[in-house]
Structures are given as C-alpha cells and as structure tokens.
Amino acid sequence: MTEIHTPRLVLRRWHEDDLVPMGEINADPEVMRWIDDGSVLTPDQTAEAIERWEEDWDEEGFGLFAVELLASGELAGFAGLSVPEYLPEVLPAVEIGWRLGQPFWGQGYASEAAHAALEFALQDRGIERVISISRPGNEASENVMRKLGMVPERVTTHPVHGFPLHVHAIDLSEFDA
Numbered sequence: 001m002t003e004i005h006t007p008r009l010v011l012r013r014w015h016e017d018d019l020v021p022m023g024e025i026n027a028d029p030e031v032m033r034w035i036d037d038g039s040v041l042t043p044d045q046t047a048e049a050i051e052r053w054e055e056d057w058d059e060e061g062f063g064l065f066a067v068e069l070l071a072s073g074e075l076a077g078f079a080g081l082s083v084p085e086y087l088p089e090v091l092p093a094v095e096i097g098w099r100l101g102q103p104f105w106g107q108g109y110a111s112e113a114a115h116a117a118l119e120f121a122l123q124d125r126g127i128e129r130v131i132s133i134s135r136p137g138n139e140a141s142e143n144v145m146r147k148l149g150m151v152p153e154r155v156t157t158h159p160v161h162g163f164p165l166h167v168h169a170i171d172l173s174e175f176d177a
Contacts, residue, residue: 002057004065004116009109011065011079011116013057014050018066021075022046025101034138035099037161056082062125067100067113076104079113081121084133089156090167093131094121098144105140111147118148122172129171136164149174 004011025031026041026049041049057063064080077100084095096118098110121127132150134141150168158165 002065002120004120005070006112006116008070009076009113009116010068010070011113011120012068014054014066018075019043019047019050021101022050022066022077025075025077025099028102030102031099034135034141053078053080053082062094062121062127064097065113065117067098067109069104069109076100076109076113079110080117081125081127081130084131087133087156087159087165090131090133093129094127096121096130096132096148098141110140111144114144114148118170118175122175127172129169131167131169134166134168136166142166142168149176 002013023041023043023046026046029038029040032038032040053064060083062081064078064082067076067079068074069076077098079098081094081096084090084093096114098114100110118130121130131153132145134145145168148170150170153167153169156165156167157163
C-alpha cells in the first residue's frame with residue numbers, strides 16, 4: 001500500500017470511512033467553485049469518484065491520495081496524480097491536483113501535500129514531466145503551482161465549457177526536492 005508521510009500529513013489510499021468527509025468537501029460550493037463547471041457533487045457522485053480514483057491506482061500505478069491530518073486523523077481532502085483525459089491536447093500527460101475542505105485552507109496543507117505527490121511522481125514513479133491545470137482567477141491553486149516550481153506553459157480552452165485554462169508544467173530536471 002502506498003503511503004507518504006510529511007511533517008503534518010499522511011497521503012494514503014482511500015478508506016470506506018473517507019466517503020462522508022469527502023462528500024462534504026465536494027458538496028461545498030466554495031470548494032467546487034473552480035472545479036469543472038463549478039457544480040457540487042452528490043454523495044453518490046463522490047462515491048463514484050473515489051471508486052474511479054482507486055481504479056486509477058490499480059491501472060496507472062498512481063492516483064489521487066486521500067490527505068489526512070497526522071495529528072487528528074481528519075480527512076482534509078485529496079492531492080495526487082491523474083491523466084487529464086478531458087483535455088486531449090495536453091496528452092500524453094500526468095496532472096497533479098488537489099482539493100481540500102475550507103477548514104484546511106490557508107495553512108500550507110495543499111502545498112505540503114502537492115509537493116509530496118510531485119516528489120512521488122518524479123522520483124518514485126519515474127514520471128519525467130508533470131502538469132497542473134487551473135482556471136484564471138484561482139490564485140490559491142496557481143500559488144501552489146509556483147511553490148512547486150511549475151511554470152506557465154500555455155493557455156487553452158476547456159473543450160466542454162469553453163472557459164480558459166492555464167497549463168503549468170515542471171520536469172524532473174527542474175524539480176527541487
């Protein structure tokens with residue numbers, strides 16, 4: 001089982017008892033504001049998403065980690081890797097992403113979890129290049145990307161919703177573990 005410990009977090013595979021707290025995160029309109037079209041997810045959609053994330057681990061050898069606070073055991077959200085199939089023009093690619101509940105914002109957890117996931121991608125899984133995709137205005141996520149050492153690569157358009165997307169990238173030679 002893949003598990004990563006940082007000073008304050010545990011990045012791990014998903015457990016059945018993660019469904020309720022992840023469902024609460026996905027049901028928060030402020031959390032989901034920058035995700036896809038901004039729609040919140042139902043508990044059933046969250047369950048399906050977690051199932052897909054676990055399947056990605058089995059198929060790809062990487063995926064989205066559940067992010068748990070080391071001190072309390074609370075689920076803060078997720079961080080990890082996926083293939084951005086919704087944006088064919090960047091493929092083949094591996095994307096790093098994160099989503100945390102509001103109580104966990106502004107404390108550096110997203111940067112800490114994303115750095116651990118990026119290190120896992122580049123050093124453990126041998127992925128030589130990782131991208132991250134954001135919507136213009138999502139300053140919090142773009143700040144995490146900068147902290148990771150990612151640089152803007154291109155601006156494109158979401159193929160379904162038509163809004164602009166910023167694509168950032170980093171490769172193994174640029175990563176500072």
